[in-house]
Amino acid sequence: MDSIALPAGTSSAGALARRSEALAGWRLAGPAVALLSMLILLPTLGVVALSLTDFELGYDGVRFVGLDNYLELLEDRTFLISLANTLTYTLIVTPLSVFLGLGAALLIEAEVRGRALFRAIYFLPVVSLLVAMATVWQYLLHPTIGPVNALLRLVGIDGPNWLGGSDTVLMSLALIGVWQAVGFNMVLFLAGLTAIPRELYAAAEVDRAATAWDRFWLVTWPMLGPTTLFVVTISVINAVKVFETVSTMTQGGPNRASEVLLWTIYQEGFVYLRVGYASAMTVVFLAILMVLMVLQYRALDRRIHYT
Numbered sequence: 249m250d251s252i253a254l255p256a257g258t259s260s261a262g263a264l265a266r267r268s269e270a271l272a273g274w275r276l277a278g279p280a281v282a283l284l285s286m287l288i289l290l291p292t293l294g295v296v297a298l299s300l301t302d303f304e305l306g307y308d309g310v311r312f313v314g315l316d317n318y319l320e321l322l323e324d325r326t327f328l329i330s331l332a333n334t335l336t337y338t339l340i341v342t343p344l345s346v347f348l349g350l351g352a353a354l355l356i357e358a359e360v361r362g363r364a365l366f367r368a369i370y371f372l373p374v375v376s377l378l379v380a381m382a383t384v385w386q387y388l389l390h391p392t393i394g395p396v397n398a399l400l401r402l403v404g405i406d407g408p409n410w411l412g413g414s415d416t417v418l419m420s421l422a423l424i425g426v427w428q429a430v431g432f433n434m435v436l437f438l439a440g441l442t443a444i445p446r447e448l449y450a451a452a453e454v455d456r457a458a459t460a461w462d463r464f465w466l467v468t469w470p471m472l473g474p475t476t477l478f479v480v481t482i483s484v485i486n487a488v489k490v491f492e493t494v495s496t497m498t499q500g501g502p503n504r505a506s507e508v509l510l511w512t513i514y515q516e517g518f519v520y521l522r523v524g525y526a527s528a529m530t531v532v533f534l535a536i537l538m539v540l541m542v543l544q545y546r547a548l549d550r551r552i553h554y555t
Contacts, residue, residue, distance in 0.1 A: 292534070299527035306521055317528035327529060329504050330512040331536075333418055337508060338487040340422040341429065345483050346476070348426065349433025354464075356434070357441045367438070371431040378428065382496040385424055386411065411498055414505040421493050421506055429486060433479050440475030444468065481544060488537055509533050 299317055303310045321327050352370050356363055373381075388394050389410035397407030410420040448467045457463045491510040494500060500507040500515075513533065517526030 295527045295530050298524050299531050301524045303524040303527075304521050305523055310524075313524070317525050318532070320525065321528060321532060326504065326507065326512060330500075330507040330509050333505070333507055334488060334490070334509045336418060337422050337425065337490055338484060340419070341425040341487040341490075342480065342483045344422075344426045345429035345433055345487075346479055348430045349479065350437050350472075350476075352430060352434040353437035353441055354468075356438065358460075367435075370434050373428045374431040374435075378492045379496050382493070386497060389420055412502060414503050417498055417502065417506045421490070421498065424493055424497075425487065425490060429483060433483060436479050436482075437472065437475060440472045441468070444471045477545070481541065484540055484544065485537065488533075488540070 300312060300314055301310045302313050302316075356366050356370070388396055391397055391407065391409040391412065394407075394410075396410070400407040408416045410416050444467065448471070449463055452463050452466045455466075457466050489510060490508050491514070494506055494508050494511045495514075498506040500511050509529070510533070513526050513529045516522045516529060
């Protein structure tokens with residue numbers, strides 16, 4: 249079959265149009281790429297570079313030490329404790345905040361009257377300043393005058409020193425983290441619930457899904473897949489980044505029982521002024537976060553139904 253020859257001007261015009269579209273795309277994306285580079289990529293590269301040095305604030309001279317900082321991390325008991333505490337905190341806060349946020353969203357979605365009021369009440373911890381709320385939590389969990397232990401004494405239980413005991417401090421901080429995260433997760437789930445077509449519930453009833461539990465498993469839960477993935481991702485990131493509660497309430501104590509990664513990085517970088525060593529911790533922290541995100545997406549994304 250004879251090939252059809254196109255005029256020379258046609259191919260050149262097409263190439264020119266494609267080049268013009270590419271330039272227009274780069275002009276639109278240019279400001280975002282520049283900000284991303286200046287605020288994220290370049291600082292990250294700077295942290296990686298500092299992690300290979302012995303740089304200390306206030307001291308002259310910087311010496312390249314290679315992987316010595318990373319090797320020191322493997323023998324640093326404080327770092328290993330903070331790593332274990334951060335993982336424990338994340339394993340407590342993430343599932344509880346996700347399931348409680350979903351439950352609150354379902355209750356509000358089902359309740360017609362007072363929906364706006366309950367939504368504001370559940371969302372209140374998100375907009376509250378945690379530094380200010382720390383005083384309230386310290387009073388609530390006080391071992392002698394706190395209302396929590398007072399209620400326990402009414403039923404014959406001698407409450408522990410929640411924030412002062414090595415066995416209970418991390419759990420106490422985790423419950424505060426759940427309290428803070430539930431409202432935000434609830435709002436995200438509410439957005440996902442409102443996006444589900446009502447016709448699907450009518451179709452489920454035709455298919456003999458008579459109870460609300462059946463409709464939840466047949467319609468609501470599968471359709472909330474993308475929202476759930478996003479909520480779990482945000483919850484893991486926020487849990488791993490815990491800092492404010494530790495800084496304002498326990499400062500890593502007692503006996504390093506509430507020491508977490510960001511608090512340890514802060515101590516090394518801004519108290520002991522070992523910026524190079526703190527940078528190595530930061531690189532490990534970012535690597536752990538990226539691994540958790542990859543594993544999470546691999547585990548959950550295959551089970552998600554996208555509409």
